[in-house]
């Protein structure tokens with residue numbers, strides 16, 4: 001029996017279903033002890049209210065309402081809700097990133113826009129999941145909490161986040177709801193779960209690849225579901241990833257259409273669709289079996305990856321192509337659809353991997369026919385709480401054909417690194 005962590009009633013109580021139709025839901029004050037009405041709403045009911053607006057807008061959460069491919073799976077409803085949540089969060093992030101990139105250098109150094117988008121994304125995902133798939137219980141392991149926003153001096157940023165979230169909800173039109181500031185804080189704190197081996201837990205990175213987000217590069221909204229310690233579904237929203245292969249662009253999007261949504265459910269395969277809601281298509285990892293023809297992904301940020309180790313692994317394999325460096329779990333998505341053949345991640349000693357940085361990406365790759373393991377070839381264990389605790393050195397992902405030679409090269413490269421004299 002799945003143990004679930006109780007949803008903060010503050011979130012639900014402060015979310016008020018407006019009685020009047022859009023365009024703008026009313027923001028009601030925070031009623032702490034309101035009885036909880038039917039917060040699970042039929043989305044199709046309000047969908048008919050704004051058909052023309054909806055058609056014009058990209059990244060519409062409602063565009064994800066089509067019947068999921070995994071309709072026969074026990075997680076079909078969760079997958080549909082997760083796609084909707086990620087698409088809505090992607091819309092908010094895209095709005096903020098456009099403003100950030102268009103603004104001057106000084107405001108790029110200011111962390112406020114990132115903070116606003118991080119929180120905003122987490123709030124929207126929490127809200128959509130609560131409205132679509134939970135019935136009074138909810139557990140989410142997510143990156144952000146509201147501690148800083150509750151401090152003195154944070155009033156302005158909290159107001160900014162509240163406006164942004166409510167504007168995004170109103171523009172989308174799927175949810176006729178508006179959050180008070182207390183509801184905003186409660187929604188953020190619904191991500192405080194510790195996860196673990198029993199029950200169901202959502203796992204969220206509201207903006208993965210924060211540095212890429214600030215640079216105007218790649219980032220992802222990464223959402224997964226753990227059931228009894230195993231990842232059973234994953235959704236990756238990558239607003240800046242081109243719909244076609246990224247490999248010729250070395251991480252930068254061309255003028256081509258961007259905005260990709262990857263999804264996977266255990267036993268049902270992996271799919272890709274555009275974030276504006278094109279029909280999903282099955283994807284699979286590449287079938288390269290000679291490493292000489294392989295290319296590999298690694299972090300854009302040098303500080304996140306030991307490039308001497310990844311370079312040495314590539315050399316041992318005979319890889320000819322230069323590394324493709326992109327931010328975030330977009331790397332897992334790109335690998336899953338065959339843009340490249342290998343993903344190498346070797347953080348510097350002492351770094352502890354968080355489950356939200358790998359849960360969604362890893363199931364997208366494994367359901368696309370790939371393998372994701374630690375440096376010793378062991379499966380990743382998501383059941384240990386907020387971190388990947390027993391991880392051996394690094395994470396590698398590739399197809400089944402290349403994995404044996406990849407793991408051999410990894411072991412040799414690590415051994416050499418450990419034997420090398422340490423710099424003075």
Ligand SMILES: Nc1ncnc2c1ncn2[C@@H]1O[C@H](COP(=O)(O)OS(=O)(=O)O)[C@@H](OP(=O)(O)O)[C@H]1O
Pocket residue numbers: 205207208209210211212298299300301303304305326327328329347348351354357
């Ligand atoms: N020191 C260090 N080493 C390794 N990894 C780190 C480190 N610091 C952070 N992180 C985590 O890396 C996440 C970003 O993913 P990537 O490293 O794949 O991409 S990139 O750095 O943006 O190129 C990034 O995710 P976000 O914080 O969500 O952006 C971090 O969780």
Ligand SMILES: [Mg+2]
Pocket residue numbers: 205207208209356357
């Ligand atoms: Mg991250």
